[in-house]
Amino acid sequence: MTDPASLGTAGPLAEASHDLVAGPAATTDGPERPRSLAADAWHDLRRRPLFLLSVGLIAVLLVLAAVPQLFTSVDPSAGDLARSRQAPSAQAWFGYDLLGRDVFARTIHGTRVSIIVGVLATTLTVLIGGSMGLLAGFYGGWIDGMLSRFADVFFGLPFVLGAIVILSTFRESVGAGPVGITALVVLTMSALSWPVTMRIMRSAAIAARNQDYVRAARGLGASAPRVIWRHMLPNCLAPVLVYATIALGAFIGTEATLSFLGIGLRDPVVSWGVMISEARDYLRVAPFLLLFPAAFLAVTVLAFVMLGDAVREAFDPKGR
Amino acid sequence: MGRYVLRRLVQLVPVFLGTTFLIYLLVWAIPGDPFAGKCGDRPCPDAYITRMRAEFHLDDNVVVQYARYLGNLVQGDFGQTFNGTSVGALIAAAYPVTVRLALVALLIEAVIGLAAGVLTGLRSGGYLDNLVLVSTLFLIAIPVFVTGYVLQTVLGLRLGLISPTVSPAAGFGELIVPGFVLGSLSMAYVARLTRTSIAENRRTDYVRTAVAKGLTPRRVVGVHLLRNSAIPVVTFLGVDLGSLMGGAIVTEGIFNIRGVGGLIFRSIQTKEGATVTGVVVLLVVVYLLMNLLVDVLYAVLDPRIRYD
Numbered sequence: 117m118t119d120p121a122s123l124g125t126a127g128p129l130a131e132a133s134h135d136l137v138a139g140p141a142a143t144t145d146g147p148e149r150p151r152s153l154a155a156d157a158w159h160d161l162r163r164r165p166l167f168l169l170s171v172g173l174i175a176v177l178l179v180l181a182a183v184p185q186l187f188t189s190v191d192p193s194a195g196d197l198a199r200s201r202q203a204p205s206a207q208a209w210f211g212y213d214l215l216g217r218d219v220f221a222r223t224i225h226g227t228r229v230s231i232i233v234g235v236l237a238t239t240l241t242v243l244i245g246g247s248m249g250l251l252a253g254f255y256g257g258w259i260d261g262m263l264s265r266f267a268d269v270f271f272g273l274p275f276v277l278g279a280i281v282i283l284s285t286f287r288e289s290v291g292a293g294p295v296g297i298t299a300l301v302v303l304t305m306s307a308l309s310w311p312v313t314m315r316i317m318r319s320a321a322i323a324a325r326n327q328d329y330v331r332a333a334r335g336l337g338a339s340a341p342r343v344i345w346r347h348m349l350p351n352c353l354a355p356v357l358v359y360a361t362i363a364l365g366a367f368i369g370t371e372a373t374l375s376f377l378g379i380g381l382r383d384p385v386v387s388w389g390v391m392i393s394e395a396r397d398y399l400r401v402a403p404f405l406l407l408f409p410a411a412f413l414a415v416t417v418l419a420f421v422m423l424g425d426a427v428r429e430a431f432d433p434k435g436r
Numbered sequence: 437m438g439r440y441v442l443r444r445l446v447q448l449v450p451v452f453l454g455t456t457f458l459i460y461l462l463v464w465a466i467p468g469d470p471f472a473g474k475c476g477d478r479p480c481p482d483a484y485i486t487r488m489r490a491e492f493h494l495d496d497n498v499v500v501q502y503a504r505y506l507g508n509l510v511q512g513d514f515g516q517t518f519n520g521t522s523v524g525a526l527i528a529a530a531y532p533v534t535v536r537l538a539l540v541a542l543l544i545e546a547v548i549g550l551a552a553g554v555l556t557g558l559r560s561g562g563y564l565d566n567l568v569l570v571s572t573l574f575l576i577a578i579p580v581f582v583t584g585y586v587l588q589t590v591l592g593l594r595l596g597l598i599s600p601t602v603s604p605a606a607g608f609g610e611l612i613v614p615g616f617v618l619g620s621l622s623m624a625y626v627a628r629l630t631r632t633s634i635a636e637n638r639r640t641d642y643v644r645t646a647v648a649k650g651l652t653p654r655r656v657v658g659v660h661l662l663r664n665s666a667i668p669v670v671t672f673l674g675v676d677l678g679s680l681m682g683g684a685i686v687t688e689g690i691f692n693i694r695g696v697g698g699l700i701f702r703s704i705q706t707k708e709g710a711t712v713t714g715v716v717v718l719l720v721v722v723y724l725l726m727n728l729l730v731d732v733l734y735a736v737l738d739p740r741i742r743y744d
Contacts, residue, residue, distance in 0.1 A: 265447075269454035272720050276685050277700065281712065284704050285462050369579050373686060376581050377701070392581070399585055400593065410582045418577035425573075 154354075157430035167426035173419035181228040190221035192386050201402045210408040213391070214398060222386055223408050229387040230416065233302055234368040240306035242360050245313025250352065252314070253321025254344055264318070267311035276373070278308045283379040294385045301380050305367055316359055320352035327351075358428045365420030372413050388413045437735065444728050451724060459716045460502045463709040464494075471518075488518065492710075505713070514714040517703075523714040526699060531718075533606045534695035537687070538680035540608060540615030545623035546673055553630020557665075558657065560635050568631070572624035584617045584690040601692040611693075618687040622676045629672055633665035640664075667737050671730050678726030681719065 161167045180187065190208075195215035204211040210219035252263040270278075282304045290296035324330060325348070333347050374380030375389025382390060388409040395405035471480045471488060489495055493504065508515060514523035552572075556565040575583075591613060592600030602610045637643065638661065646656045685697035696715055703711035 265450055265454070268451040269458060272451055272455045272724055273458070273716075274679055274719055274723060277716060277719065280685070280701065280704055281459060281462050281716070365577070369577075372579055373581065376579075377685065377689070392579075396581075396585065399589060403589070406582070406585065410579070413579065414574070414577045414582070417579075418573060421573060421576050 157427070160430045161426060164426050164430070166422050167430075170419045170422035170426065173415065174423065177227060177231060177416055177419065180224055181231045184224045184228060188218070188221040188224050190218045192217065192221040192225040193384065194218075201398065201405070203402075204404055211402070211404050213394060213405055219391070219405065219408055222391055223388070223412055226387045226391060226409065227412070227416075229298065229381065229385055230368050230371060230389070230413070233298060233305075233371045233381075233387070234364045234420075236302045237305040237309075237367040237371075238360050238364045240302065241310050241313050241363065242356060244306060245310035246317045246353075246356055248310070249314035249317025249356075250321050250344060250348060253318040253352075254325060254340070254348060256322070256325075260318075263314070267314050270308060271311040273308060275308050275370075276377075279304050279370075279374055280377065280379055282307065283374065287379070292384075297381055297385055301371060301374060305370060305374075309363070309367075312363075313356055313359060316355050317352060320355050321348055324348050324351050354431050358424060358431060361427055362421055362424035365417040365424070368420070369413065369417045437732070441728070441732060444731070448724050448728070452720065455720045456506075456713070456717050457502055459720075460505065460713055461498060463712050464498060464501060492518075509717065514717075515710040517708050517710050523711050526711060527696065527715060527718060530694060530696045530699045533693060534681060534684075534688075534697065536606060536608060537611050537615055537618065537684060537693060537695060538677060540611045541619035541622075541680055541684075542673065542677050544612075544615050545619035545626055545676070549623045549626025550630055550669065552627040553669075554634055554657070554662070556627070557631040557634025558638065560631070565631075568627055572627050575620050575624035580617060580621060581686050581690060583620055584614075584687055587613055587617060588690060604694055606693055606695075614684075614687050614691045614693060617690075618680065618684045622672075622680075625672060626669060629669050630665060633668055634661060637661055637665050663737070667734065670733060670737060674726055674730030674733065678723040681722050681726070 195217045196212075197216050199208075199212045199216040200214055202208070202212045202216075204219075208218050208220055210223060213219055213222070248263050248267070252260040283300065286300055290300045329351075330343060330347055333343050338346075371380055371387065372389035372392055375382070375387065376393045376396065378393060380389055381387050391409040392406060392413070395402070395409070399406055471485055475481070475484070493501055496504075505515065512524070514527065516522055517526070552568050556562075556568045559565060588600050591597045598613050599610065602614060642664075643656060643661055646660045647653075651660075684695070685701050687693070688695045688697040689701070696719070700712060700715045702708075703715070
């Protein structure tokens with residue numbers, strides 16, 4: 117999840133989204149009542165072990181993020197240099213870090229920031245990219261040309277490179293508070309990745325624009341905003357949402373990478389990326405410092421990628 | 437085809453201008469003193485700052501500065517850092533290393549990814565298929581720096597099989613492990629993409645015809661199936677090479693490779709704006725051209741695609 121390629125995985129996704137768009141609303145044959153595409157996908161999803169597993173994992177993570185106090189009563193920022201880098205023990209399951217802070221407590225509390233960053237960045241990416249893609253696809257012509265070139269400008273920036281430049285430029289101006297630091301990371305990640313969402317949404321919108329239901333709606337005199345909002349949007353959303361699920365996992369990994377480079381989140385924010393970046397200099401003497409946050413990170417990313425995979429397969433009529 | 441390429445090249449111009457201007461603005465127009473800390477413990481003397489600001493035209497309007505920069509760039513001049521080193525020379529020293537690393541990574545991900553994808557695509561549902569699916573999931577989920585550190589510690593420090601850091605010369609042999617780390621994520625995508633593509637094309641009519649003609653399985657798979665299934669994979673690999681050339685900042689940092697990623701990271705931290713803009717401009721051009729090349733290659737691989 118470090119390279120721009122990971123966020124630009126438009127390859128497989130674009131393929132999939134194409135099928136999603138082109139695929140007719142699925143109808144089951146036989147005497148059963150025909151179901152909508154979404155209901156069909158839901159029916160299919162409930163039986164997949166992969167889906168159930170990932171949903172279970174995500175549920176646990178959400179509980180961790182919402183109420184970390186349930187799992188640990190130790191203050192994640194309380195340090196005691198006397199116990200610096202002590203190995204895992206019955207008292208502190210994951211050991212203590214350089215400043216003598218409880219790694220278990222920090223890992224549990226770090227869940228919240230990592231998830232919040234992932235969710236906010238995904239939401240922003242979908243909102244910006246989705247609305248621009250919808251407009252570009254619906255209107256076409258010069259609006260499409262202008263918006264597409266504008267997206268190309270951001271798409272042309274390699275992700276990590278762009279992120280480093282933006283983050284180090286605005287580093288001073290956001291101050292030292294946790295909210296400012298987190299907001300800057302979220303904004304940077306969304307600013308560099310919305311073009312992917314836009315392209316997916318745009319191709320979905322172009323396919324939908326010429327469908328009969330859109331023509332019918334326009335023929336009945338519906339205004340452009342109404343056609344976009346009531347008719348195009350519900351029909352173009354599926355591929356973007358599938359992408360968003362996978363991107364959420366990717367964003368959590370990206371946050372860790374940026375923090376690892378020392379330009380993303382930083383103290384006083386507690387996140388897995390911050391912990392990993394603090395651990396890297398002591399890898400040889402205290403590998404557990406890296407192991408636990410990295411394991412939590414990998415499991416979280418895995419859960420979201422698996423969920424995205426399952427949802428994509430369920431929404432793809434060709435796979436049935 | 438020629439007209440298509442020409443049209444795409446013309447379309448690249450505004451994108452190029454937009455991206456480079458964006459970077460230029462971010463690097464140069466933000467408040468902050470580029471000469472802070474340049475003179476050791478004491479602040480720089482005013483005379484020095486005045487002279488440097490005049491020499492680098494820092495008091496001009498940023499648009500004027502950008503225009504002047506572009507003018508020099510067209511003549512092949514990347515400008516100078518504050519201590520007088522030519523940015524072009526810095527890039528010329530670092531870029532070959534990055535290109536070598538990118539090529540090694542691309543080779544590894546293409547060979548392993550394609551092999552795994554073809555094997556599992558032909559026999560889906562078996563033990564090997566599940567193994568590849570699960571291991572690719574893990575490759576996708578584990579961040580690159582974790583893979584890098586673990587391999588460096590285990591192979592380099594515990595087992596002593598490789599040198600934990602890469603020498604300044606950075607020959608191909610030394611770059612195998614870093615290349616593997618760098619390409620591991622894309623390797624997973626290549627394997628999955630090939631698998632899906634092969635599994636889809638395996639049931640098509642032309643494959644059935646080829647089998648019915650009595651061709652050997654090797655030829656059916658190697659020529660008929662692979663060529664048709666390779667199209668999405670080639671697209672992915674091309675775009676990926678473009679981004680790999682963009683410098684693998686994390687991998688280069690872990691293995692101490694003197695590539696372009698490390699160069700840009702250091703120059704951002706020391707506020708060497710000329711180096712940052714120079715490298716980013718170069719990388720953006722490479723990235724855009726790679727994308728164009730992929731689209732052209734698309735038509736070569738699949739004669740059904742026509743651009744004119």
